[in-house]
Amino acid sequence: MQRIEILPTHKKAHNRKLKETIGAMGFFGPALLILIFVMLIPIVMVIYYSFFNNMIIDNTPFVGLKNYSRFFMDSDIWKMVRFTIIFTIGSIVTHLAIGLSLALSLNRGISSFVLSIFRAIFILPWVFTAAVSVFFLPFFFFFSRIFSFSFFPIFCSRGPLSFFFFLLLL
Structure with missing residues (x-):
């Protein structure tokens, strides 16, 4: 053997x-x-x-x-805990249901044109957030009459290192 x-x-x-x-x-x-x-x-x-x-x-x-x-x-503690649990479970179930239904509907045999429209719709909130932030940036940093504070003079008047951190904030 x-x-x-x-x-x-x-x-x-x-x-x-x-x-x-x-x-x-x-x-x-x-x-x-x-x-x-x-x-x-x-x-x-x-x-x-x-x-x-x-x-x-x-x-x-x-x-x-x-x-x-x-x-x-506190006498309202159990109301707060109950509301938090209900809100959390409801939010998770709702988001999962919407996400799963959208994913399943997009995986069906739909045309590439409709699929590209849905992809554009899904990414629009991300794009608009940046666009709106950039739009309001000059008002926030330069016009102290509109806002009671203006960060640009604070950061730029303290030397090159503070200006570097100002650019990092942008």
Whole structure:
């Protein structure tokens, strides 16, 4: 009887799977770091700030669990929780239903002309947001009679570094 050696093939498959996992982690790692930076740090900061008095000054007194006790002693807390849950579930179901129905209707055999019209309609809110922002930008930065503040002189009069940050804001 002859023995068949399966181990080298298994080892090659294991090495290939390990390389794929390392490659996937190379793509997943930066996204995870960004997610931690964008979501987890603000959540931790909110929890930290919840133990202090709600003032916008440097010397905020530590109040401990007083904010939480005041929150849970409120008589309208269950109304707020119920409304939040109903609104969240209703919003998710409505958005999923509309999105799924639009996706299914666009995947049916419709003409490319109609499909291009629908694609244009879907991207219009994104385009109009930028267009309206650019339209109102001069009023916001230059005309202090219309707005009670004008950021352009503030940023441009403090030197080249502040002007650089002004350009980053644009």
